[in-house]
Amino acid sequence: MQIPYVIFNGTLIPENEAKLGITDLAVVRGYGIFDYFKSVQGKPIFIEDNIDRFYHSARLMDLPVNYSRLELKKMIDQLMQANNMPDSGIKILLTGGYSSDGYTITEPNLIISQHPITRDNTTEEQGIKLLPFEYHRPFSQAKSIDYVMGIQALKVAKKEGANDVIYVQNGLISECPRANFFLISSEGKLLTADDDVLQGITRMKILELAKEKIEVEIRDITLEDLKNAREAFISSTTKNITPVTAVLGYKDFGPGAGMVTRRLQQLLEELIYNS
Amino acid sequence: MQIPYVIFNGTLIPENEAKLGITDLAVVRGYGIFDYFKSVQGKPIFIEDNIDRFYHSARLMDLPVNYSRLELKKMIDQLMQANNMPDSGIKILLTGGYSSDGYTITEPNLIISQHPITRDNTTEEQGIKLLPFEYHRPFSQAKSIDYVMGIQALKVAKKEGANDVIYVQNGLISECPRANFFLISSEGKLLTADDDVLQGITRMKILELAKEKIEVEIRDITLEDLKNAREAFISSTTKNITPVTAVLGYKDFGPGAGMVTRRLQQLLEELIYNS
Numbered sequence: 001m002q003i004p005y006v007i008f009n010g011t012l013i014p015e016n017e018a019k020l021g022i023t024d025l026a027v028v029r030g031y032g033i034f035d036y037f038k039s040v041q042g043k044p045i046f047i048e049d050n051i052d053r054f055y056h057s058a059r060l061m062d063l064p065v066n067y068s069r070l071e072l073k074k075m076i077d078q079l080m081q082a083n084n085m086p087d088s089g090i091k092i093l094l095t096g097g098y099s100s101d102g103y104t105i106t107e108p109n110l111i112i113s114q115h116p117i118t119r120d121n122t123t124e125e126q127g128i129k130l131l132p133f134e135y136h137r138p139f140s141q142a143k144s145i146d147y148v149m150g151i152q153a154l155k156v157a158k159k160e161g162a163n164d165v166i167y168v169q170n171g172l173i174s175e176c177p178r179a180n181f182f183l184i185s186s187e188g189k190l191l192t193a194d195d196d197v198l199q200g201i202t203r204m205k206i207l208e209l210a211k212e213k214i215e216v217e218i219r220d221i222t223l224e225d226l227k228n229a230r231e232a233f234i235s236s237t238t239k240n241i242t243p244v245t246a247v248l249g250y251k252d253f254g255p256g257a258g259m260v261t262r263r264l265q266q267l268l269e270e271l272i273y274n275s
Numbered sequence: 276m277q278i279p280y281v282i283f284n285g286t287l288i289p290e291n292e293a294k295l296g297i298t299d300l301a302v303v304r305g306y307g308i309f310d311y312f313k314s315v316q317g318k319p320i321f322i323e324d325n326i327d328r329f330y331h332s333a334r335l336m337d338l339p340v341n342y343s344r345l346e347l348k349k350m351i352d353q354l355m356q357a358n359n360m361p362d363s364g365i366k367i368l369l370t371g372g373y374s375s376d377g378y379t380i381t382e383p384n385l386i387i388s389q390h391p392i393t394r395d396n397t398t399e400e401q402g403i404k405l406l407p408f409e410y411h412r413p414f415s416q417a418k419s420i421d422y423v424m425g426i427q428a429l430k431v432a433k434k435e436g437a438n439d440v441i442y443v444q445n446g447l448i449s450e451c452p453r454a455n456f457f458l459i460s461s462e463g464k465l466l467t468a469d470d471d472v473l474q475g476i477t478r479m480k481i482l483e484l485a486k487e488k489i490e491v492e493i494r495d496i497t498l499e500d501l502k503n504a505r506e507a508f509i510s511s512t513t514k515n516i517t518p519v520t521a522v523l524g525y526k527d528f529g530p531g532a533g534m535v536t537r538r539l540q541q542l543l544e545e546l547i548y549n550s
Binding site: 006008016018019020022024025026027028029034061062091095096102138139145146147148149150152154155 | 281283290291293294295296297298299300301302303304305306307309336337366368370371378380386388390410413414419420421422423424425426427429430
C-alpha cells in the first residue's frame with residue numbers, strides 16, 4: 001500500500017517520516033486530544049461539527065490551538081488532495097507538546113492524518129453483542145487520546161464472546177469505548193445518556209433526525225431501562241448506527257435491527273451517503 | 276545544557292534524535308507503561324525492584340518485553356556511563372508500538388532516558404498541602420503513562436493553594452497522582468492503602484523499615500482515619516518522605532514533619548543516601 005501523507009505542524013510529509021520527539025506529553029503522559037471524521041466519495045462529513053468539538057476538547061484539556069478554523073480546513077483540504085483517498089477517516093491530533101519537566105503542557109504538536117475506511121455493511125445489518133463493564137470515562141466530554149481502558153476492555157469482551165463492552169457504573173449505562181449508546185424504550189421513546197458521555201457527532205445527528213419522528217429523552221440510562229427496552233443500538237463515525245442484539249447477562253434483543261433502529265439507519269443513510 | 280543520551284530500542288542516541296513514529300499507540304491512544312528510579316552519586320537505587328515492577332506493569336498491560344533483565348541492566352549501565360550524570364532520574368518507557376489499526380498492541384518501543392534531579396530538601400523538611408480530589412486510578416497497580424487526571428488535578432490543586440491533590444473516592448483515600456500516602460494513626464500505627472494503589476518502591480522500603488519499629492496496617496484508609504491521624508506524609512522516588520502539613524478541608528497537621536515521620540525520614544535517608 002502506498003504510504004499516505006500527513007500534515008505535521010503545518011507541513012505535508014509522508015506518514016512514515018512524521019515523528020514525534022520522545023519528550024512529548026503524549027508519549028510520556030498520554031496527554032493529548034483528537035477528533036475524527038470521515039470523507040465519503042471525497043466529501044468530508046460533518047467537518048464543521050468535528051472542528052467545533054476539536055476546539056472544545058482542546059480547551060477542556062488546556063491545550064492551545066495555534067491554528068484558526070480556516071487554517072485547519074485548508075490543511076485538511078490540502079491533505080485530502082495529496083492523498084486522493086475518497087472514502088477515508090481523517091484524524092486531527094493535538095499533543096501536550098515537548099515538556100522539559102515531563103508534566104507541564106507546552107506548545108502542542110498537531111498531526112492531521114488520513115486512512116482509508118471500508119464500511120462494514122454486514123455488521124450494520126446484523127448487529128453486535130456488548131458486555132457490561134464497570135467503568136466511567138473521566139473527562140468524558142473531551143475526546144482525549146486516553147484509551148487504556150478501552151483497549152483492555154476489548155480484550156475482556158472478546159473473551160466473553162462479545163464484540164465490545166458497554167461502560168456501566170453505579171447502575172448507570174454511559175457509552176461504549178468508541179461509540180454512543182441508545183435504547184428504544186418500551187413506550188417507543190429514544191433514550192440516550194446526557195452530558196457525561198462523549199458528545200458524538202453521529203449521536204447529535206441521530207438526535208436531530210429522531211426528534212421529528214419520535215419522542216427523545218436525554219437522561220441517565222439505568223440497567224432497568226435496558227431490561228425494559230425494545231431495541232438498542234450504538235453510533236459512531238465509522239459504525240454509523242449499528243444494532244445491539246444483546247447486552248450479555250441483561251438483555252437479548254434478538255438478531256438484526258429493530259423497526260425504529262432500521263428507520264433511523266435509513267434517515268442517517270440519506271443524510272450521510274445520499275446527500 | 277548538554278543534550279543527554281537515551282537508549283532507543285537498544286541504540287544509544289542523543290535524546291533530541293530519538294523520535295517515535297506517529298502511529299505508536301502511546302501517541303494515538305495514550306497506551307504505554309514506564310518505570311522510574313534514581314541514581315545517587317552514580318549508584319542506581321532499588322534498580323532490581325524497579326525492574327521487577329517494570330515487567331509486572333508490562334504484563335498487566337499485555338505489552339511484550341523483548342529484553343531480558345540482564346539486557347535491560349546492561350543498557351541502563353551503558354546509558355549511565357554515556358551521560359555521566361551522578362544524581363539523576365532514569366525512566367524506562369515501553370509503548371504500545373506502531374499499530375496499523377490504531378488500536379491493537381504490536382511490537383513495543385523501548386526508551387530509556389536519564390535526566391538530572393535536584394533534591395528538594397526544603398520541601399522534605401517543611402512539607403506540603405494536599406487538596407482532596409474525587410478520583411480513583413484505574414489499573415492502579417500498573418505504572419501506565421496515563422496521567423491525564425494527574426495533570427488536570429494539579430491545576431485545580433494550585434488554584435486552591437495546595438501543592439498537589441490526594442485522590443479520594445467513596446470516602447476512601449488512595450494515593451497522590453505521583454506519590455503514595457501514609458498516616459500515623461492516633462494510636463501511633465503507620466497506615467497506608469492496600470493493593471489498589473501504585474505499588475511504590477519507596478512505599479515498600481518504608482514499610483520494611485517501619486515494621487521493625489512500629490505497628491503497620493495496610494488497609495483501606497478512610498477520611499475518618501485522616502481526621503483522627505497525628506501525622507501524614509507522602510512518598511516517591513523523587514520526594515522521598517515528604518510531610519503533609521494539611522489536607523484542605525479535612526485536617527491541619529501543622530508545619531513540618533511529625534516525630535514518627537521524622538524518624539522514618541532518617542531511616543530512609545540512611546538506606547538511600549548514606550549506604
